Amino acid sequence: MFEKVLAAKKRITGHANITPVMTSRTLNHLAGAEVFFKCENFQRVGAFKFRGAFNSILQLSDEEKARGVITYSSGNHAQAVGLVGKLLNIRTIIVMPDNAPATKRAATEQYGAEIVEYNPDEAEREQLARDLQKKHGYTLIPPFDHPEVIAGQGTAALELLGETGKLDMLLVPCGGGGLLSGSAISARGMCPDCRVIGIEPEVADDATRSFHTKTLHRVKNPPTIADGTRTSSLGKLTFPLVLEYVHDMKTVSEEAIKEAVRFLFYRMKLVVEPSGALGLAALLSRSVAAPGRVGVILSGGNMDAAVMRLILGDN
Amino acid sequence: MFEKVLAAKKRITGHANITPVMTSRTLNHLAGAEVFFKCENFQRVGAFKFRGAFNSILQLSDEEKARGVITYSSGNHAQAVGLVGKLLNIRTIIVMPDNAPATKRAATEQYGAEIVEYNPDEAEREQLARDLQKKHGYTLIPPFDHPEVIAGQGTAALELLGETGKLDMLLVPCGGGGLLSGSAISARGMCPDCRVIGIEPEVADDATRSFHTKTLHRVKNPPTIADGTRTSSLGKLTFPLVLEYVHDMKTVSEEAIKEAVRFLFYRMKLVVEPSGALGLAALLSRSVAAPGRVGVILSGGNMDAAVMRLILGDN
Numbered sequence: 001m002f003e004k005v006l007a008a009k010k011r012i013t014g015h016a017n018i019t020p021v022m023t024s025r026t027l028n029h030l031a032g033a034e035v036f037f038k039c040e041n042f043q044r045v046g047a048f049k050f051r052g053a054f055n056s057i058l059q060l061s062d063e064e065k066a067r068g069v070i071t072y073s074s075g076n077h078a079q080a081v082g083l084v085g086k087l088l089n090i091r092t093i094i095v096m097p098d099n100a101p102a103t104k105r106a107a108t109e110q111y112g113a114e115i116v117e118y119n120p121d122e123a124e125r126e127q128l129a130r131d132l133q134k135k136h137g138y139t140l141i142p143p144f145d146h147p148e149v150i151a152g153q154g155t156a157a158l159e160l161l162g163e164t165g166k167l168d169m170l171l172v173p174c175g176g177g178g179l180l181s182g183s184a185i186s187a188r189g190m191c192p193d194c195r196v197i198g199i200e201p202e203v204a205d206d207a208t209r210s211f212h213t214k215t216l217h218r219v220k221n222p223p224t225i226a227d228g229t230r231t232s233s234l235g236k237l238t239f240p241l242v243l244e245y246v247h248d249m250k251t252v253s254e255e256a257i258k259e260a261v262r263f264l265f266y267r268m269k270l271v272v273e274p275s276g277a278l279g280l281a282a283l284l285s286r287s288v289a290a291p292g293r294v295g296v297i298l299s300g301g302n303m304d305a306a307v308m309r310l311i312l313g314d315n
Numbered sequence: 316m317f318e319k320v321l322a323a324k325k326r327i328t329g330h331a332n333i334t335p336v337m338t339s340r341t342l343n344h345l346a347g348a349e350v351f352f353k354c355e356n357f358q359r360v361g362a363f364k365f366r367g368a369f370n371s372i373l374q375l376s377d378e379e380k381a382r383g384v385i386t387y388s389s390g391n392h393a394q395a396v397g398l399v400g401k402l403l404n405i406r407t408i409i410v411m412p413d414n415a416p417a418t419k420r421a422a423t424e425q426y427g428a429e430i431v432e433y434n435p436d437e438a439e440r441e442q443l444a445r446d447l448q449k450k451h452g453y454t455l456i457p458p459f460d461h462p463e464v465i466a467g468q469g470t471a472a473l474e475l476l477g478e479t480g481k482l483d484m485l486l487v488p489c490g491g492g493g494l495l496s497g498s499a500i501s502a503r504g505m506c507p508d509c510r511v512i513g514i515e516p517e518v519a520d521d522a523t524r525s526f527h528t529k530t531l532h533r534v535k536n537p538p539t540i541a542d543g544t545r546t547s548s549l550g551k552l553t554f555p556l557v558l559e560y561v562h563d564m565k566t567v568s569e570e571a572i573k574e575a576v577r578f579l580f581y582r583m584k585l586v587v588e589p590s591g592a593l594g595l596a597a598l599l600s601r602s603v604a605a606p607g608r609v610g611v612i613l614s615g616g617n618m619d620a621a622v623m624r625l626i627l628g629d630n
Contacts, residue, residue, distance in 0.1 A: 020335055022357075041584040042337075265623075269356040269586040269616035301584035305627040308580075312620040 041301025356616025
């Protein structure tokens, strides 16, 4: 799998941003560790998702490209697929619930993606996407459970470890497990002693339970502010990868997530969405003990005004 | 003067951050230019002010250092002097109005600075600082009108031009003119063809009027959201420097300033305070015509929740 990440890195070079690694004296003092933030909020479309979308779509055959790509997402993956389609001149179709926020829909449409609406009370998005795929011959690029999507997401940790050298620990947000398993594969390849820990909201702890019990657990519409982690469960590919490559899973409270977003805003001047701040939340709330050199992936920065205003007003 | 900036750069190296230069494909497309942002929001204390404070205070004699440093400011300069005092183990006294926001006062006190309050209806801050200076033998480090403060502020543009190479235009916020004159001195030294343009809020346009009439104009408590530019006028040193080194002055509306802060938040994932966003406001509102390669100094990122919430809610 590590070879797939290395190959992905070659494919995305010159297309994805090499995002900066930032540090904070204040945080190092607070955490008693030397912390390196990989700033995927500065990635194209504002989140790491561009990496996996580009890596997977680029490898389609000319015939597949001509038929178009479909996916289901109302979040960062939708925007990533839309932008990659625009860059590679490929038709993209996004299955999105009819109650998706207007801003997210507009952000996806601006890249030229076609939106197919569905009523989430009546239909199931994966099934709808598969039906359209069969009918029209589209290629499905799912948000995380795809080997080339996972390999693409792994390039963020690859770049981080290439820049920082040896790390003792790497903290990675976990939704469907694409970023987490990709990061863990990179860490195993680059720095086998680095402990990779996945972080989830307490109220969306399906992957943490799945990891500890080795049985797949699910959540349904968990009430977390970290909307990127509301995915119902790990996938067929990501679950075994997480079991094999990840060292531990930890959870953080909603309050810890908001506190981390505030720290990034006030002290580091970074706009990071709640899902993106999970690793810092674990450090600040001491959900993980972190001596030594610690990498934290800030996975994205797409947040609407209502969420930011809620978080800033909440103290 | 350029030699002073070069000497300042040597002094601050290893103490001030070399802040990153960032770009935005979206903005380049919108502005029809290639824009380079010097991100002083990532400077220590969250603003360029650390540069001038460190450069000036480091050069005091041991006797002056032992007696302590005084200044007047309720903003970023106060925090900068406080932090430099802490780093160099020098006592610092800040004259601050008794109605200064609690957050700004707390941020200054956390560095160990002593606050002297005054009632702005009864006293004038410069006079109060001078009285205390005489009485106690402190050294006054004013917020902008001081040759070594100006030279220190000039190091931001020096770093920017060193990284980008030749620029056609440089846009710099203007309050008291320390950053603007320092930047213009650096541009003259590094890239004499670069047009340096100072940007002010329309409702605080004293420096623009002073520049065009060659007579010093003043404003009193202008109602701008860009609190770093509420300074009443250019100074005895900065006014002639602005006349000599700066090519033009332009103003932007309050709405353009808010729009620029929103663009930085949503599209670039950067927290930049209103004063820091003036250069981008000039680009987005077409107050300046900007073909070619344009540098923009994002001067700081210190903004409290109320200001951010107001700006995010205002569209």
